Amino acid sequence: MSAPLLDYTKAIELIKKASSVGVVVHVRPDGDCFGSGVALCAALRSMGKKADLYSDDPVPSRLAFLTEGYLTQSEGFGSQELLIAVDCGDLGRVGSFGSVFTKHKNTLQLDHHLTNDRFAKVNYVCDYASNCEQIYELLVQMGLPLTKEIALPLYVGVISDTGNFMNGNTDEHSFSTAAALRAVTGDNSEVVRSLFRENARERFLLLGLALKNARFYFDGKLCIITVRAEDFQKSGASTDQTEGFVDYAVNVTGTEIGICMMESGKNTFRVSLRSRQGYDVSEVATYFGGGGHIQAAGCTVCGFYEDVVDRVVRQIGFLF
Numbered sequence: 001m002s003a004p005l006l007d008y009t010k011a012i013e014l015i016k017k018a019s020s021v022g023v024v025v026h027v028r029p030d031g032d033c034f035g036s037g038v039a040l041c042a043a044l045r046s047m048g049k050k051a052d053l054y055s056d057d058p059v060p061s062r063l064a065f066l067t068e069g070y071l072t073q074s075e076g077f078g079s080q081e082l083l084i085a086v087d088c089g090d091l092g093r094v095g096s097f098g099s100v101f102t103k104h105k106n107t108l109q110l111d112h113h114l115t116n117d118r119f120a121k122v123n124y125v126c127d128y129a130s131n132c133e134q135i136y137e138l139l140v141q142m143g144l145p146l147t148k149e150i151a152l153p154l155y156v157g158v159i160s161d162t163g164n165f166m167n168g169n170t171d172e173h174s175f176s177t178a179a180a181l182r183a184v185t186g187d188n189s190e191v192v193r194s195l196f197r198e199n200a201r202e203r204f205l206l207l208g209l210a211l212k213n214a215r216f217y218f219d220g221k222l223c224i225i226t227v228r229a230e231d232f233q234k235s236g237a238s239t240d241q242t243e244g245f246v247d248y249a250v251n252v253t254g255t256e257i258g259i260c261m262m263e264s265g266k267n268t269f270r271v272s273l274r275s276r277q278g279y280d281v282s283e284v285a286t287y288f289g290g291g292g293h294i295q296a297a298g299c300t301v302c303g304f305y306e307d308v309v310d311r312v313v314r315q316i317g318f319l320f
């Protein structure tokens with residue numbers, strides 16, 4: 001079960017007092033931080049406040065439809081009466097805005113990472129699957145009318161962090177929030193499709209090359225796919241377009257562990273590992289100097305391709 005409803009009195013007080021607010025998302029931004037930030041800005045603007053969104057990293061193109069009209073250039077951050085960080089588990093996640101954030105006298109953060117180090121003056125940390133579930137609760141407690149401009153970004157946040165309700169963190173709270181949001185957005189299946197099904201052509205072609213190189217070990221319990229340097233040239237894709245490839249490897253029938261190896265430089269391979277329940281791939285990532293979670297981890301291994309494969313396969317073998 002989810003945590004009980006938080007009491008947002010302190011946050012609401014801060015927000016009501018401020019006539020201008022700067023909202024900052026985390027580095028390598030995703031649908032949940034942008035959903036949180038955009039919904040918050042839209043809500044604040046509906047209250048007649050000046051609200052702007054800040055991101056240290058560029059917006060991934062598939063999320064640009066959300067941030068349009070909200071995202072500002074980095075200048076001006078800190079000039080507002082209140083700063084809010086959303087979906088940032090620690091100060092480092094705020095990126096280059098961190099030093100301005102810590103120096104400001106009115107700071108609030110709304111986050112859902114239990115490891116949060118409470119770097120703001122007022123901190124709200126919940127354990128919901130997505131941060132947007134908490135933003136939704138805050139806005140409901142503020143008594144704000146839920147418009148489409150607010151509900152759609154929040155919905156995007158819920159589906160981003162729950163993997164469209166497929167990740168293990170999905171719970172009743174995610175569904176009940178999504179249901180309330182869906183009642184406002186109406187049919188949003190096109191947004192869901194574009195986020196979870198659509199591929200840029202270059203990425204689509206790159207995936208084909210990666211899958212063609214699939215190898216199986218240990219009676220098919222391990223599947224390794226590889227993206228070689230020349231594959232980027234052949235497909236026209238960039239190195240940041242391999243996100244999610246490893247999921248194809250771990251989801252082959254009979255596979256317990258999936259690996260995607262990406263040649264990120266000369267004799268250098270970025271290794272992403274995923275496992276099904278019961279297999280701890282973070283052990284293997286840690287062995288090679290990387291880290292991560294039990295079922296999702298990563299590391300960088302240097303060497304000739306076949307040697308790197310041999311070494312990784314040998315370490316995985318200890319898990320079976």
Ligand SMILES: [Mn+2]
Binds near residue numbers: 032112131161
């Ligand atoms: Mn999040």
